[in-house]
Structure formats: structure tokens, C-alpha cells
Amino acid sequence: MIHYRQIIYMLWLIIPLSVLQGCAGEEEPAPGDRTAPNIVLIVTDDQGWGDLSVHGNTNVHTPNIDALASRGASFSNFYVSPVCSPTRAELLTGRYHPRGGVYGTSAGGERLDLDETTIAEVFSRAGYATGVFGKWHNGMQYPYHPNGRGFDEFYGFASGHWGDYFSPSLLEHNGELVQGDGYLPDDVTGKALEFIEDHGGSGDPFLLYLPYNTPHSPMQVPDRWWEALEGRELAMRHRDPGKEDPAFTRAALAMVENIDWNVGRIMDKLRELELGEQTIVAYMSDNGPNSWRWNGGMRGRKGSTDEGGVRSPLFIRWPQLIEPGTEIPEIAAAIDLLPTLSDLAGVKLQTRKPVDGISLVPLLSGGKQNWDERLIFSHWNGRTSVRSPAYRLDHQGRLYDITEDRGQHREVSSRHPQVTETLRDTLQGWERAVIPEERGETKRPFLVGDPDFKYTQLPARDGRPHGNIERSNRFPNASFFTNWTSTADSISWDVEVREPGTYRVKLYYTCPPKDLGTVVQLSFGSAAVTDTIRQAHNPPLRGMEDDRVERIESYVKDFKPLEMGTISLPGGRAPLVLRALEIPGSAAMDFRTLMLTRID
Structure with missing residues (x-):
């Protein structure tokens, strides 16, 4: 049953309490205070939860990413939005993406409203150097541009997908158009390594946001990675194998193995500069897989509000607080990244608007005795589903017990009518409170x-x-x-x-x-x-x-x-x-x- 305190929590989700006075940390670190941890936030593009060997996929080898889980915390029920720009808006602001005016992935619909506060602004005020390298996808024209949202450095592209991954033209460096240098994920990682070197030895901590463009299509990957997958047997298949394109699966996994190599480059650089102990590293994806491939038997893929479309890996490594091998079963979401990282760093969470997310530090530190149950909402293209600790109510109002049926094979609405009714009412209330009646297509020039x-x-x-x-x-x-x-x-x-x-x-x-x-x-x-x-x-x-x-x-x-x-x-x-x-x-x-x- 859903208890009284859960109903109170549902109301909190619809009308969140103000955190404008923000007390995620007691004091902001002063500029030059090397006790303040660095932050590295890695986000992949269209990588499914199942595209990692740590999650049991024998088709792919991801030792560097797996090490983030084994040496830190792994969330088994972490959720993002069904597509790219909404997830980015949520991790940047700690707020559900419709609140920030994000209703599309192109032609202006991806832009994050200018009165939203971003993670870069929060950390910049605390004396952090801030940089983003890769795919931005929350607005191109300044001040929607990353340099207008608190990031000192930007190298990459501001639109959604890109059409060429090999030394592409018309990339940007702080607004100026430039030519890329080599395979794009390798290139942006190289620029990220330069950023770490520039700030690793200085007196200021840094926030590095590394949103990769892969394994989003077009499916381009260097020979080294393709040849490793081209002849590999795909022992793990989609739950409906007839839907799967094996060549696409191999290309996607080759791109993931390239990402893993680049994650290794980042970790090697942190060790080289003796920054590993004082750097928080978080890793996640922006939505479900971009094709039908093995994904733990879950229903749905990119674009879906079912488990397969919105369940993402989340690994957080920080030796100063997080015990190696910590496994966290509680539900969490992209909206929690900003409050969590600010809490870990001791940075005040001062925002113009109240956030929807909560700090996950009690889970990361093991002090979760009083952890309240909560609900997480997933919305895209007129469809909304809601996840409780045990259940998912899908966009058609069907209830599934995810603790027993992750693949959403058996509807249990008739067995749990009160749970179903409460979740339906709460979902409708969330939509009324969070989703604008009129979208902003014609309102924003x-x-x-x-x-x-x-x-x-x-x-x-x-x-x-x-x-x-x-x-x-x-x-x-x-x-x-x-x-x-x-x-x-x-x-x-x-x-x-x-x-x-x-x-x-x-x-x-x-x-x-x-x-x-x-x-x-x-x-x-x-x-x-x-x-x-x-x-x-x-x-x-x-x-x-x-x-x-x-x-x-x-x-x-x-x-x-x-x-x-x-x-x-x-x-x-x-x-x-x-x-x-x-x-x-x-x-x-x-x-x-x-x-x-x-x-x-």
C-alpha cells in the first residue's frame, strides 16, 4: 500500500519546497581551497543500461567504466528522460525538463529557459573553474549557449546529433567555429584532459562536464573498435531477437568500448596528477538504447517512458566518502545530480527556482536509515509514467511490479487497485503542475x-x-x-x-x-x-x-x-x-x- 507519508511526498513532488536559501553544504569552498573536490560528470548519448559488461552484457567489454562501479557506488534504479535534451536539462538544473521550457530536441525546442539556474552557475559561484566538452543540446544562441550558462570553456557542438565524427567542421570553441581533430569522442576527451591539466595544479577546483556524442547515430567508429566487434558473437540478444539489427548492435557496442577507453584516459590523467582522491567522478547515460538490443529484458528503448527507455547506469566514485562496491537499490533520477554533487562538494545550492531533485548523499554515505520513499516521473511526447520504489504506472495507466517484473510483462492493476488509483491521481496532478498548457514553439525567438x-x-x-x-x-x-x-x-x-x-x-x-x-x-x-x-x-x-x-x-x-x-x-x-x-x-x-x- 501507499502510506500517508508517501502521499505527502507526492504532493512535494508536484509543488516542491523552495531551496532558494540552499543549504546543501554548510559553507562554500573559498577559491583556492584545495579541500574542495573536483567534479567530473560523464554523460553518454543513447547508451542503454544494458550496454555495459558490469550489468551482465557479455557482448561488450567496459573495464574502465566497470571500475567506477566496483570502486564507488552503483545505482540499480536510476532514471533519466526518454531522449537527449530533456535529460541534459534535468541534470543541469535539478528540475523536471518541462519546467525549464524544454519540449523538443531541435529547432529551438531543446533550449533551456534563461531563468533556470545551472550546475555550472552554482559551482562557478563557489570558485570552481567550469568546462563542457562534447554535445550540449540545450541551446545554441547566447545566452542559451553553454558560455552563457556558467561554463568558462566549451568545445563541441550545441545542436543534437552531428553528421560527421571524423575531424568535423563547424564545431565550436567558446562560440567560434573550428575544425575538429580526429574521432570526435577522442577529440573532446583530449580537450577535457587539457582542462584537467590546466586546473589540476592550480588553486581552484574544477567542474568538468563531458557529454559524449556516442553511441548516437550515425554509427561511425574507428577501425580499431569496429574490428574488435565485427566478428564477435552476440550471445546476448534483445528479448524479441527479430527486431534486432546485429550490425547496428555491433556498431553501438564498438562505440561504447571507445567511450570506455576514453574514460580510462580521464582516470589515468587524474591519477597522473594525483587528483584521484579529491575528484568525484559520475557516469551516466541520457536515455535508453537507440536500437533493439540486449537491455536486461526491459520493455521499451529510446523515446519510451517504460523501464527500457529511461533506466540508466549511474556510478559515482569518490574515495573520500564512498565505500568501494556500494550498491544502492533506492530509486533516483537525473534531477538528483545537482543537489547531490553540490552536497558532496559542500557547495550551497542557490537556485532561482526550487529544485525537484534531492541529495543522494545519505545513500552514498550509508546513512539512509530515515530515507523517505518517493516517486519519479518520466515524460516525453505527451506520455508520462511514474515510478515508485516498487511499481511503475505506465503512460496507459497500467501498473507493473518492477521488483518482480522488470520487463513489464504482467499488469497488476487489478491486484493493487488502491496503488493504481493513487499513482494515477498523482501522475495527473504532476502533469497539471509541471507541463505547460501551451508549449513554447512560437513564443521564443x-x-x-x-x-x-x-x-x-x-x-x-x-x-x-x-x-x-x-x-x-x-x-x-x-x-x-x-x-x-x-x-x-x-x-x-x-x-x-x-x-x-x-x-x-x-x-x-x-x-x-x-x-x-x-x-x-x-x-x-x-x-x-x-x-x-x-x-x-x-x-x-x-x-x-x-x-x-x-x-x-x-x-x-x-x-x-x-x-x-x-x-x-x-x-x-x-x-x-x-x-x-x-x-x-x-x-x-x-x-x-x-x-x-x-x-x-
Whole structure:
């Protein structure tokens, strides 16, 4: 039965108590205080709970990740959101993602509201150096950009999936577009190692957030890792083997073994710098697996609010507090990361809004005698499920006893009608309190011209095509615009210029020799800049040569920059429009992104 104190806890989840005065730690560590622990938070992309040898999967070998569990704490009932950007929003803020305005994974829906407080802001106020290396996926234009959310250093990409993992172009370093160097997970790990070296010997502690882009598709992985999996027998299969694509499974697990190698690089660096004892290392994934493969027999995968879609590994290693081999069966969630890490570090949890998560330190330290039972909610795409310590009520209102039936094979609603009714009522109350009646698709413009940041990138992902123009793929994040055949066609962005200023405009395009001479104009109200495409650049589509299985996302090209000149943007909100005034050939161009750089 659900007892009275559980009902009180349900109400707390719907209307959380304020923690604005925050007392997760008694005192903030002063800058230069080396007793303050460093934080390394590693998040993988589309890795299932079952994609680790520590969880019993004999298809894969992950000794470095397994060591985090054996030398620290392992959570057996840790939950995230069904997809990428919502989980990132929750671990950054300690709050359920609908509260922060995250309703999608692209085209602006992934942006985290600007009045939310992030983990980087909390730790930065306490004197921590902060860095994020990899996939951000909570907003591209400043101040949604990671450099606007408390992170001193950012290297990686701000959109969702990326289309090329081998020395890709159009990555970012603190807003400036740069070329990648080698396989992307290896590259971002290398930058993370530099960050550790830079701050490991200084007087300030650091918060390192390392959100990998793998094993998200496209399924690209270097030969070293692919060859190790290519001929390996898959002894562990999905519970419905007919759904599984073995080649995809091998590619995903090869990418996971590469992640494991990179985790080993991080741990080796901490040992080399004698920082292992004073560094908290946490490891998790952002959602369930991105294909049907072995996942402990659970129902659902990425995108699902069932166990298989939202159960994630969580390992936390910190020798100063956590006993090796600690196993924690209590339910926990991504919303708990911020309060837990701030509590472990003795950093005050000062936020603009009350958090939904709780500190897991009593579980990590063994002092859980008075641990209250709780509920955890999983929501995506109009579907919500709720997990209690024993049960999951799925989005269709069916009850399952997870302690006896992790795979959700046997509905038990009729056996436990009171539990079912209470959980249904609580779920509905949570939805009324947490999910906005109207989502924010049309309410938030893309921001340009923040006085504190000189770069604004406006990619095809965030634009709207008009006329004949089409996306290169139905998944926007790594797409470009093509089929621009008429002067009546255009691309627009709903833009708000926060402060008037003059910007240098760079346009990234491709154009074959036969179509040279297009006159292109960028305008915002009466302000405009015009230029002509005079240099041909017609590279082929690529990506397929590196894919281990056929992708569903867009293939990519190498796009050439066109320096269009400068435009003076007045403040305010209006469409920013890209037009072709003249098209002497059959098409204007293929378009990837605009880069605006403030020059005054």
C-alpha cells in the first residue's frame, strides 16, 4: 500500500519546497581551497543500461567504466528522460525538463529557459573553474549557449546529433567555429584532459562536464573498435531477437568500448596528477538504447517512458566518502545530480527556482536509515509514467511490479487497485503542475546581439524554408537547405536582437560552377547586406564511407564560407531573411549556416 507519508511526498513532488536559501553544504569552498573536490560528470548519448559488461552484457567489454562501479557506488534504479535534451536539462538544473521550457530536441525546442539556474552557475559561484566538452543540446544562441550558462570553456557542438565524427567542421570553441581533430569522442576527451591539466595544479577546483556524442547515430567508429566487434558473437540478444539489427548492435557496442577507453584516459590523467582522491567522478547515460538490443529484458528503448527507455547506469566514485562496491537499490533520477554533487562538494545550492531533485548523499554515505520513499516521473511526447520504489504506472495507466517484473510483462492493476488509483491521481496532478498548457514553439525567438558575447550562429536547423527550399533530411539537427531554385524562395529565422550592433556576416554554402553568380541578400527590417557567389564549391555528399550501418540522418558536405560584409542590426524582434535576388543558374546554393560576429 501507499502510506500517508508517501502521499505527502507526492504532493512535494508536484509543488516542491523552495531551496532558494540552499543549504546543501554548510559553507562554500573559498577559491583556492584545495579541500574542495573536483567534479567530473560523464554523460553518454543513447547508451542503454544494458550496454555495459558490469550489468551482465557479455557482448561488450567496459573495464574502465566497470571500475567506477566496483570502486564507488552503483545505482540499480536510476532514471533519466526518454531522449537527449530533456535529460541534459534535468541534470543541469535539478528540475523536471518541462519546467525549464524544454519540449523538443531541435529547432529551438531543446533550449533551456534563461531563468533556470545551472550546475555550472552554482559551482562557478563557489570558485570552481567550469568546462563542457562534447554535445550540449540545450541551446545554441547566447545566452542559451553553454558560455552563457556558467561554463568558462566549451568545445563541441550545441545542436543534437552531428553528421560527421571524423575531424568535423563547424564545431565550436567558446562560440567560434573550428575544425575538429580526429574521432570526435577522442577529440573532446583530449580537450577535457587539457582542462584537467590546466586546473589540476592550480588553486581552484574544477567542474568538468563531458557529454559524449556516442553511441548516437550515425554509427561511425574507428577501425580499431569496429574490428574488435565485427566478428564477435552476440550471445546476448534483445528479448524479441527479430527486431534486432546485429550490425547496428555491433556498431553501438564498438562505440561504447571507445567511450570506455576514453574514460580510462580521464582516470589515468587524474591519477597522473594525483587528483584521484579529491575528484568525484559520475557516469551516466541520457536515455535508453537507440536500437533493439540486449537491455536486461526491459520493455521499451529510446523515446519510451517504460523501464527500457529511461533506466540508466549511474556510478559515482569518490574515495573520500564512498565505500568501494556500494550498491544502492533506492530509486533516483537525473534531477538528483545537482543537489547531490553540490552536497558532496559542500557547495550551497542557490537556485532561482526550487529544485525537484534531492541529495543522494545519505545513500552514498550509508546513512539512509530515515530515507523517505518517493516517486519519479518520466515524460516525453505527451506520455508520462511514474515510478515508485516498487511499481511503475505506465503512460496507459497500467501498473507493473518492477521488483518482480522488470520487463513489464504482467499488469497488476487489478491486484493493487488502491496503488493504481493513487499513482494515477498523482501522475495527473504532476502533469497539471509541471507541463505547460501551451508549449513554447512560437513564443521564443532566436536571440542575436547579446552584449556579453560576440558570436551568433544561425544554422539551417533553426531556420524556416519558404517556397521550393527543402531540408536535406527530416531530422533537422545536422541538416542543410537545398533545392533553392527561385528568387521567390527564402529562408527566415524568427530573431530578437537584444542590443543594436554591427555584425560581420559569414554564410556557409556550396555551389557548382554552372550556378555561379547568385546574388544573395540578408535582411532584417530595413537593414541589409548583399553579396554575389563568385567561387564555385561543389563537394560531394559524404558520411556513407564511414558509416558502419546505413544512417537515417542527413549526409554532410564541406561548406565554404562567404564573407558577405557587415550589417547593422537595430534592436527588436523581426524575421531575419536570406533571399536570392538573382539566380542565373538552376539553383542558388545549398546552405548550412550563418555566422554573425559583433564588431562594435
